[in-house]
Amino acid sequence: QVQLQESGPGLVKPSETLSLTCTVSGGSISSYYWSWIRQPPGKGLEWIGYIYYSGSTNYNPSLKSRVTISVDTSKNQFSLKLSSVTAADTAVYYCARVRIAAAGKLGWFDPWGQGTLVTVSS
Amino acid sequence: AIRMTQSPSSFSASTGDRVTITCRASQGISSYLAWYQQKPGKAPKLLIYAASTLQSGVPSRFSGSGSGTDFTLTISCLQSEDFATYYCQQYYSYPITFGQGTRLEIK
Numbered sequence: 001q002v003q004l005q006e007s008g009p010g011l012v013k014p015s016e017t018l019s020l021t022c023t024v025s026g027g028s029i030s031s032y033y034w035s036w037i038r039q040p041p042g043k044g045l046e047w048i049g050y051i052y053y054s055g056s057t058n059y060n061p062s063l064k065s066r067v068t069i070s071v072d073t074s075k076n077q078f079s080l081k082l083s084s085v086t087a088a089d090t091a092v093y094y095c096a097r098v099r100i101a102a103a104g105k106l107g108w109f110d111p112w113g114q115g116t117l118v119t120v121s122s
Numbered sequence: 123a124i125r126m127t128q129s130p131s132s133f134s135a136s137t138g139d140r141v142t143i144t145c146r147a148s149q150g151i152s153s154y155l156a157w158y159q160q161k162p163g164k165a166p167k168l169l170i171y172a173a174s175t176l177q178s179g180v181p182s183r184f185s186g187s188g189s190g191t192d193f194t195l196t197i198s199c200l201q202s203e204d205f206a207t208y209y210c211q212q213y214y215s216y217p218i219t220f221g222q223g224t225r226l227e228i229k
Contacts, residue, residue: 044209044220044221044222044223045166045209045211045220045223046220047217047218047219047220058216060216060217060218061123061217062217094165094166099171101154101171101172101213102172105154105213105214106213106218107154107156107171107172107213108156108168108171108211108213109156109158109166109168109211110168110177111168112165112166112167113165114164114165115165
């Protein structure tokens with residue numbers, strides 16, 4: 001079965017760029033959509049954006065100016081970059097596969113990675 | 123963005139109880155709704171998609187219903203492992219949005 005694993009620095013300084021990678025194992029990254037979702041400590045879930053294996057993307061407008069999601073099919077990985085971070089970007093970051101709903105809509109998330117906590121602090 | 127509002131935000135129940143969590147969308151989303159369960163320190167786990175379709179491997183005591191703006195997640199007979207936080211998620215339009223969560227605690 002497909003498994004996802006996030007990796008990257010757990011501490012990022014304010015104004016710098018947060019960079020995370022999600023490695024997909026047990027299946028190919030091709031022919032699927034993949035997403036990043038985050039959860040500030042003690043708070044709810046926020047969708048960041050998605051990428052198709054071909055490279056097409058869609059981002060949450062609330063973060064669009066600072067987010068870049070990319071894919072490396074040769075490594076079965078996709079990545080997140082979030083620039084100009086502040087303390088408000090401190091969160092557990094999850095990667096997940098996006099399932100396709102009826103009428104071609106991108107739908108629900110399954111499976112998820114275990115998540116990685118990124119703290120923004122000097 | 124479509125706003126998803128869950129109620130209650132938290133409540134207590136006992137094992138064996140039947141519980142219902144409500145999720146309301148700020149505009150109609152047809153049946154483009156999913157439910158997740160999250161336990162402390164763990165990633166969310168998909169329970170239901172398309173408002174009422176049970177994900178493979180999820181116990182049948184979980185069920186979902188609704189369409190349009192009002193949805194419910196029902197747990198027919200609470201088990202100890204069901205005490206967790208539950209989230210709804212709409213995928214009718216972008217940005218994809220989640221409810222604020224409902225925390226289910228042991229009474």
